[in-house]
Amino acid sequence: MTDTIPFSQEISNLLHASEGEPLKNCIQCGTCSGTCPVAGYMDNSPRQIIALINLGKKDQVLESNTFWYCASCYHCSVRCPQEIDITELMYALKRYSIWKNRYQEGLIGPTFSEAFVKMIIRGGRSFEPILATSYIFSFNTREFLQEIQGATELLLKGRLPILPARIKRLENFRRMIGRIIPMGGLE
Amino acid sequence: MKEFAYFPGCSLEKIASSYHISAVETTKKLGILLKELDDWNCCGATTYFYIDELLAYTLCARNLAIAEKTGLDVVAPCSACYKNMFFTAAHLKKDADLADHVNFALEEDNLHFKGTVNVKHLIEVFAEDIGPDELKRKVTKPLEGMRVAPYYGCQIIRPQKDKEDVEQPQFFEELLTAIGATPVNYPLKVRCCGGSLILSSRTAALTMVRNLLQSAVDAQASVIATACPLCQVNLEVYQQQVNQEFGTNFSVPVMYFTQLIGLALEIPHKKLGIGKEFVAMAPHLLPVEHVWGLPRKAT
Ligand code: SF4
Numbered sequence: 001m002t003d004t005i006p007f008s009q010e011i012s013n014l015l016h017a018s019e020g021e022p023l024k025n026c027i028q029c030g031t032c033s034g035t036c037p038v039a040g041y042m043d044n045s046p047r048q049i050i051a052l053i054n055l056g057k058k059d060q061v062l063e064s065n066t067f068w069y070c071a072s073c074y075h076c077s078v079r080c081p082q083e084i085d086i087t088e089l090m091y092a093l094k095r096y097s098i099w100k101n102r103y104q105e106g107l108i109g110p111t112f113s114e115a116f117v118k119m120i121i122r123g124g125r126s127f128e129p130i131l132a133t134s135y136i137f138s139f140n141t142r143e144f145l146q147e148i149q150g151a152t153e154l155l156l157k158g159r160l161p162i163l164p165a166r167i168k169r170l171e172n173f174r175r176m177i178g179r180i181i182p183m184g185g186l187e
Numbered sequence: 188m189k190e191f192a193y194f195p196g197c198s199l200e201k202i203a204s205s206y207h208i209s210a211v212e213t214t215k216k217l218g219i220l221l222k223e224l225d226d227w228n229c230c231g232a233t234t235y236f237y238i239d240e241l242l243a244y245t246l247c248a249r250n251l252a253i254a255e256k257t258g259l260d261v262v263a264p265c266s267a268c269y270k271n272m273f274f275t276a277a278h279l280k281k282d283a284d285l286a287d288h289v290n291f292a293l294e295e296d297n298l299h300f301k302g303t304v305n306v307k308h309l310i311e312v313f314a315e316d317i318g319p320d321e322l323k324r325k326v327t328k329p330l331e332g333m334r335v336a337p338y339y340g341c342q343i344i345r346p347q348k349d350k351e352d353v354e355q356p357q358f359f360e361e362l363l364t365a366i367g368a369t370p371v372n373y374p375l376k377v378r379c380c381g382g383s384l385i386l387s388s389r390t391a392a393l394t395m396v397r398n399l400l401q402s403a404v405d406a407q408a409s410v411i412a413t414a415c416p417l418c419q420v421n422l423e424v425y426q427q428q429v430n431q432e433f434g435t436n437f438s439v440p441v442m443y444f445t446q447l448i449g450l451a452l453e454i455p456h457k458k459l460g461i462g463k464e465f466v467a468m469a470p471h472l473l474p475v476e477h478v479w480g481l482p483r484k485a486t
Pocket residue numbers: 025026027028029030031032033046047050079080081082083084086
């Protein structure tokens with residue numbers, strides 16, 4: 001089956017706060033890429049990702065690490081002369097890629113996000129030790145040891161929780177979430 | 188006494204407990220009461236927005252609706268919590284359909300978002316509700332000679348809300364001047380610390396942390412002041428890893444702005460959570476504490 005709407009339109013539809021197709025206003029000036037502190041680590045810079053979307057290169061976009069490397073710093077968004085909210089676009093692409101279950105192999109971002117949301121649904125609050133399991137095993141030995149060293153020191157200084165915190169009205173909270181998303185896959 | 192509904196956020200429970208205690212103690216001394224929000228839930232950091240926007244708005248809205256019941260405005264000390272809750276409130280106030288949808292879910296917890304609440308970052312309470320002039324009047328121990336790099340980071344100032352200066356803000360410097368410290372000017376004060384990339388894209392984030400530390404050190408800062416737990420952890424806890432990774436030799440204390448204000452108000456170190464740092468402040472920077480009129484060695 002072929003897509004009924006063009007990829008660029010599909011992505012624009014995800015930017016619900018904007019009217020029309022904001023990405024079409026991009027003049028490819030490169031201010032976003034020049035501003036982005038992570039651009040050097042992205043396989044396509046923010047400017048390039050927008051060009052690829054506008055050209056309908058869906059596969060290339062989904063195979064790119066760009067949006068998973070975005071730190072959500074909003075620096076590009078406040079500087080874009082065309083008032084394109086590039087940070088929002090990066091969020092939208094993350095959601096799109098999780099929804100389509102297609103992302104570059106070896107990225108920590110998608111697994112981490114899912115683990116985080118599951119954790120919140122379970123207890124209502126964040127608990128660092130559980131979360132660590134979603135990324136720490138993909139570290140190399142040196143990184144792993146550095147992370148353990150850091151965590152041990154935090155623990156010794158009383159800065160890591162031993163038990164997960166939970167909210168009181170957890171049952172209500174979970175029913176509330178159930179009205180937004182199907183809980184089956186997330187429990 | 189002015190009151191706020193205080194949303195500490197998950198980090199302040201443990202990893203940033205010194206931010207929590209210093210926030211409560213300094214505001215109290217300045218005539219502001221932070222009343223912790225009842226049964227608050229995690230704001231979602233940036234992550235809910237990666238998975239589902241509506242879910243993200245609903246989780247933030249639950250906290251906002253709980254705050255509305257108290258009639259008080261919300262204060263968040265963490266920049267990510269602040270950004271999430273500020274913009275959730277703004278979107279829900281503008282978009283009635285979205286608010287309907289979210290309210291349908293909130294019914295399960297007998298809550299309703301009306302749109303009466305405002306959201307502030309803790310540093311705005313100091314910069315606006317207290318103000319540098321009033322703060323200066325309350326200072327009893329000016330931090331003379333302390334060169335501090337005010338680190339704004341991202342989400343206090345971005346996204347832009349109105350016409351405020353997002354490139355060269357000054358409110359942090361004004362607070363530091365009010366407590367007698369010397370704010371240093373360094374080019375990276377509004378650049379990103381890497382945020383959660385420290386977990387997911389480690390090399391990129393460590394490079395960002397290194398650049399920031401270098402920028403502050405080049406400006407001869409002896410301390411970096413932050414207003415966000417994530418920034419504090421990245422800049423302080425990961426300093427060792429930056430040193431190991433890049434062969435650098437950084438040893439810069441990274442303190443919460445509330446801890447520095449507390450020192451200038453002569454609040455005891457213990458009540459400011461001082462002593463849990465990875466990189467302690469140099470003893471000559473810490474004002475000596477006086478107990479029963481006797482000078483005591485700084486802890
Ligand atoms: S700054 Fe804006 S207009 Fe310029 S390339 Fe980036 S998105 Fe396009």
